[in-house]
Amino acid sequence: MKTFRSPVAAALLAFTALAATCEAARAEAQEQQLETIEQQIESARAAQARIAAEIAAAIEEQDSVAARLVAISQSIQAQEATIAESEAELGRLAAARAGLLVDLGEKQDVLSELLAGLQRLEQNPPPALVVEPNDILSALRGAMLLGTIVPELRDEADRLVAELDRLKQLEARIAERKASVAGEIARLEAARGDLNALVARKRDLVARGSADLENEKARIAALGEKAKSLKQLLAGIAEERKRAEAERSARAAAEEKERLRQEELQRQPRMEFAAAKGKLAFPAQGQIMRRYGEKDGLGVEAQGLMIATRNGAQVTTPADGKVEFAGPFRSYGQVLILNPGGGYRVLLAGMKNVTPVVGEFLRAGEPVGEMGDGPASVTLFGEVVTDGRPVLYIEFRNSSEAIDSGPWWIGGLKEARG
Numbered sequence: 001m002k003t004f005r006s007p008v009a010a011a012l013l014a015f016t017a018l019a020a021t022c023e024a025a026r027a028e029a030q031e032q033q034l035e036t037i038e039q040q041i042e043s044a045r046a047a048q049a050r051i052a053a054e055i056a057a058a059i060e061e062q063d064s065v066a067a068r069l070v071a072i073s074q075s076i077q078a079q080e081a082t083i084a085e086s087e088a089e090l091g092r093l094a095a096a097r098a099g100l101l102v103d104l105g106e107k108q109d110v111l112s113e114l115l116a117g118l119q120r121l122e123q124n125p126p127p128a129l130v131v132e133p134n135d136i137l138s139a140l141r142g143a144m145l146l147g148t149i150v151p152e153l154r155d156e157a158d159r160l161v162a163e164l165d166r167l168k169q170l171e172a173r174i175a176e177r178k179a180s181v182a183g184e185i186a187r188l189e190a191a192r193g194d195l196n197a198l199v200a201r202k203r204d205l206v207a208r209g210s211a212d213l214e215n216e217k218a219r220i221a222a223l224g225e226k227a228k229s230l231k232q233l234l235a236g237i238a239e240e241r242k243r244a245e246a247e248r249s250a251r252a253a254a255e256e257k258e259r260l261r262q263e264e265l266q267r268q269p270r271m272e273f274a275a276a277k278g279k280l281a282f283p284a285q286g287q288i289m290r291r292y293g294e295k296d297g298l299g300v301e302a303q304g305l306m307i308a309t310r311n312g313a314q315v316t317t318p319a320d321g322k323v324e325f326a327g328p329f330r331s332y333g334q335v336l337i338l339n340p341g342g343g344y345r346v347l348l349a350g351m352k353n354v355t356p357v358v359g360e361f362l363r364a365g366e367p368v369g370e371m372g373d374g375p376a377s378v379t380l381f382g383e384v385v386t387d388g389r390p391v392l393y394i395e396f397r398n399s400s401e402a403i404d405s406g407p408w409w410i411g412g413l414k415e416a417r418g
Contacts, residue, residue, distance in 0.1 A: 010151065010413075020129070025138070034117075038245070039372055041220060041223045043248065044223060046253060047216050048213065048217065048220065049098075050065065051212045052211075052218055052256075055213060055344065056259075060391065061205060063363070065148075066202070066362070066363040067363070069195060069367055070199050070365035070366055071365070072191055072195045072367070073365055074365065075196065076188060076191050076192065076195070076314040076367075077284070077313075077316070079188045079189065079191065079287045080310055080313055081285050081312070082184055083184045083185060084205070084285065084310060092263060093170055093173055093174045093177065097167065097171065098175065101165070101167070110299065122193065122365045132152060145374065155236070160232050195367055196355075239319065239331075247396070262302060269319065269321060270320055272341065272342055273319060273340040276319060276408060277407045277408050279408070280319055280408045280409055280410065281316075281409075281410055282314050282316040282318070282409060283315050283318045283348060283368075283392065283394065284309045284314065284315045284392050285309060286307040286310070286312060286392070287308035287309070288305040288306070289306045289308045289309070290302060290305070291305055291406065292305060292402075292405060303395055303402040304341070304347070304393055304394050304395030304396070304405065305394040305395075305405050306391050306394075307391065307394070308389040309371050309389060309391070310351075310371070310390075311368055311371065311372070311373045311374070311389070311390060312371060312373065313371040313390070314370060315351055315368055315371060316364075317346075317348075317362045317364060317366050318408075319338065319340045319346060319364050320362065320363050321339050321341065321346065321361070321362060322361050322362075323338060323339075323342035323356045323357065323360045324337045324358065325358065326356050327354065329349075332350070333349060333350045333351060333352070333391075334350075334352060334353055334369060335348070335349045335351075336348045336354050336356065336368050336369065338349070338362065344396065344397065345396070346391065346395075346396055348368065349392075349395075350371070350390065350391055350392050350393045351368075351372070351392070352372035353392075355368060355369055356365060356368055370394060371390040373390065374389075375388065375390060375391055376389060400414065
């Protein structure tokens with residue numbers, strides 16, 4: 001029996017079939033779009049893993065750079081110590097030269113009188129007994145005078161020649177010392193140029209790796225949000241994929257957590273700060289002007305240690321730690337606050353400039369700045385201001401209390417020299 005269908009029913013049936021076909025095509029397109037997004041997420045995660053590996057390698061390179069910075073800083077401080085010794089020797093030589101010139105000046109009148117007496121004798125010699133036998137007394141007096149003056153003049157002349165020779169030797173040593181100081185200063189400036197280049201390199205490594213990683217994380221987050229919207233439309237067919245995605249996310253999160261843990265371990269101090277007593281090197285070459293607990297000219301007890309340095313002296317960090325503050329602070333000049341762990345803080349103040357940035361991790365001996373060309377405002381009180389040299393202020397704190405840094409330094413507080 002042949003079934004009759006009206007045109008309307010046939011059209012409705014055709015429209016239903018077409019709608020089903022379109023719906024299937026749309027679902028397939030959405031599924032393909034979802035697969036594309038998931039592939040992009042996987043690609044982004046791979047890129048994130050690659051960047052994380054690059055950051056790990058960069059951290060290793062930072063440690064290498066830090067070691068080179070420590071070596072250069074030690075070399076700079078050794079050169080500064082040599083320059084200081086040369087400058088002191090120049091001062092001693094100049095004082096000896098000045099004393100010798102004063103001594104020669106004091107003898108000038110005596111030598112002038114002796115030379116004048118000798119010239120008078122040459123112009124008017126005592127009469128000879130054969131020529132004037134009646135003037136025996138004058139002849140005897142002239143002979144006695146000549147016999148007295150000539151040996152004394154000879155002795156003075158010998159001493160004068162010896163002192164003039166000594167003066168020439170002193171002037172030659174002064175010239176030699178000045179040339180040596182000039183050479184040391186030239187080598188010092190060259191080392192500082194290398195140091196500045198390494199500081200910039202380390203900072204670039206940290207900034208570039210962190211920026212790339214953040215960009216990839218943001219890209220993954222955006223793709224993840226888009227994929228989430230599509231999954232709401234395809235909840236039925238994508239349930240299995242969601243489970244797999246959750247497993248991959250959990251695995252990636254665990255790997256990321258482990259990576260961060262390993263990275264944090266690499267940035268920990270090599271030694272607990274409390275256990276570093278007697279092992280820290282002074283951060284600058286110089287002379288200790290005031291110790292913890294000593295009173296200044298106003299009767300105020302010092303909360304830290306004060307070291308007078310050369311103009312432009314290099315300053316290094318005494319311990320491993322993370323930079324919590326770096327920059328100017330009120331009248332204290334440039335200030336650096338380092339967190340070495342264990343509730344301790346190390347504060348350095350009075351510098352002309354500081355090179356680290358907040359959040360940077362430093363190894364002991366890395367350069368952190370340079371001193372200025374005179375006493376910093378932080379030291380303008382008491383007897384320290386009369387010295388005229390730049391002064392580095394060092395303060396150790398445990399929690400919020402200032403403590404004596406003396407037990408931490410190598411050799412105690414004998415001298416601020418490495």
